[in-house]
Amino acid sequence: MGEWAFLGSLLDAVQLQSPLVGRLWLVVMLIFRILVLATVGGAVFEDEQEEFVCNTLQPGCRQTCYDRAFPVSHYRFWLFHILLLSAPPVLFVIYSVHRAGKEAGGADAGPGPPPRRRCYLLSVALRLLAELAFLAGQALLYGFRVAPHFACAGPPCPHTVDCFVSRPTEKTVFVLFYFAVGLLSALLSVAELGHLLWKGRPRAGRCRQGAERDGRRHRAHEEAQQLLPPPLPPPPPIPPSRRPRPDDPSGPPAYAHPGPAGDSEGGSGRSKASLATVRQDLAI
Template identity: 50%
Template sequence: MGEWGFLGTVFEGLQDHAPMLGRFWLFLMLVFRIVILGTVASDLFEDEQLEFSCNTLQPGCKQVCYDKAFPISQYRFWVFHIVLIATPSLVFVMYATHHNSKKAKQPKSKRSILQNYIEDRRLRRLYIVNVIFRIAAEVGFLVGQCKLYSFEVPAQYPCNRFPCPYTVDCFTSRPMEKTIFLYFYFGVGVLSAFSSIVELFYSSVKWFCCNLENFDLDDSTCENLQNLRQDLSGKKTTSDSRGFLTVYVILS
């Protein structure tokens, strides 16, 4: 499980910015994917090529038949799936860390409060993009699993590829156990995709379709933002105030 340690660090950083539904997806990812894949699946699929046998001694026949039966190992397919989903999360955590460090260095003022509000909106937009990419990856890999493996690992594969001298029968190890794991991982993928879709709609409505007062800001911050609105709507004629107001109206 040591090779999965860096993903645990990424998901811990993502948890600080994710809503409740996002934390549920993290729970599914950490427990039902990374932990299960690193313990059960690694032992289940480590001998699949070694135990794959064909009823012929023709050199090369076993290798080409295995390649036909398993274009890509299920285990490596799921590892690639996890890494691909974790990549946008890593980008988001890096940006969020930079945002928080920059925010901590700014002096507290009305202008910095508005800048922090604008940065928070950008951070939330980036999180939404992360969720959209996650949904696309989830659906894409579900379709890929159906195309590559269907829902069953057959115990017997007929194969007639060159250099096999005739149609030979090849046999896999523990086909029923692997079939059960296929169903399990597909079910986890469906649940993860569904939770991500719900999270996308929930976060979009909560963060971007509500008024400013509904955001997660304390009372003093809301009061400062309201005062800043009034100041910006006054009759200031300096170019700096007009430019800043334009930026505020556009980004709000």
């Protein structure tokens, strides 16, 4: 189980940058494939060659018939399947760690997320292709049923030999289970690929919608400006002839406030009357 734990730790690092669908695929991979194959699969298929019995004692005949019945062992075929499926996510983790180190050191001047997203998209596509290829290979090699009887003819067997497989029903159930898990994994990969493609497309659409929204807002502002009344004209300037000059000695001082014309005439009359009264008093 040590090698399975190491592979599981590598795959667990993928979930840090995976969407929800990718994490569901990882759960299916770790539980329904690695865990089931490591605990149950070995016990079901470990004695398949020893318990493959043929009704002959001819040396080499049983081994030849087993090779014809099972060109590749189920257990080893699924091990290779898991390793090949794990290769794209593990390569993506290695690439992400390498790029994060370059960004931390300042050696990479390019933007980080777009290349990383493209690399993850490529890993999902490769994973899907590997899944479909292994599903087709399993259907062609084994079909969907482990037959209890296998008739074998050809050298080194002297005649047609009848061979029998141990626990065919249990192995058939396991083959169907593993094929169903493969279909589920392929569907999750397709959903994740579609999610990543859909997530990348609305980004440009949102930019276009933002530009259209800004254009509508600008047009509405221009229409509102057209509906407003025109601004009032500025007051006419005062002619230079009517402006008081500060250097004119005959004019009033700057601090004097001009009073009403009536008040100035009344004040001069009162001052003349007081002067006449003072002169009469002096004459007496």
